[in-house]
Amino acid sequence: MTARPPRTPRGELIADTALALLVERGMRGLTHRAVDELAGLPPGSTSNQARTRQALLEVAVGRQAEREARVLVPAELPVPGGGLDDLAASLALALHRYLTGNRELLVSRYELALEATRRPELRAYYDAAGQRFREPLVALMRAAGSEAPERHALSLISWSEGLMFSCAAGSYHAEVPSEPEIRRGFTELLRGMLAGPPPR
Known part of the structure; x- marks a missing residue:
């Protein structure tokens, strides 16, 4: 892994422009020249920041993770052992915020995820x-009494990913559920995993 998240205004501009190109033109539209042109930078500026395509993709993945962290905010998750209702409410808040105010990030996420399936070196960077996001959720499931915290965290992530895809690019793109609806979905899932009483 050679690239690092951007630390300068120009680096952030290049990374944000790379994500914008993924949304607007797809993976084939992401080139060093296209980033320079869309960002209004002198030719060669992007190459100075990320010399290879792999490096440019790593910069995009790093920026994607930074921006997702501002939306999903792992620090907003309740302290371990705080109760299922608090966990469901926190997850619903983050997911609804993602779906209603940051849907372009979902598109760039899917572009990068698909590219990672074709590039093992990008796969490692993407997974890292x-x-x-994964580790705090595993810890919360363990604290909640899960007998299989890794598996249950995977189920929560898979449910969330499925909902995000359906609302961003699938058949529910025009019908984003409300925050209370998402919270109820998480509550049902969590209680089913942890054998609690049925949700009210």
Whole structure:
């Protein structure tokens, strides 16, 4: 892994422009020249930041993770052992915020995820960036009494990913559920996993 998240205004501009190109033109539209042109930078500016395509993709993945962290905010998750209702409410808040105010990030996420299936070196970088979201959820499931915290965290992530895809690019793109609806979905899922009483 050679690239690092951008630390300068120009680096952030390049990374944000790379994500914008993924949304507007897809993976084939992401080139060093296209980033320079869309960002209004002198030719060669992007190459100075990320010399290879792999490096440019890693910059995009790093920026994607940074921006997702501002939306999903792992720090907003309740303390371990705080109760299922608090966990469901926190997850619903983050997911609804993602779906209603940051849908372009979902498109760039899917472009990068699909590219990672074709590039093992990008796969490693993509997976490492995603650990910041997975590990706190595993810890919360363990604290909630899960007998299989890794598996239950996977189920929660899979349910969330499915909902995000359906609302961003699937058949529910025009019918984003409300925050209370998402919270009820999480509550049903969590109680089913942890054998609690049925949701009210």
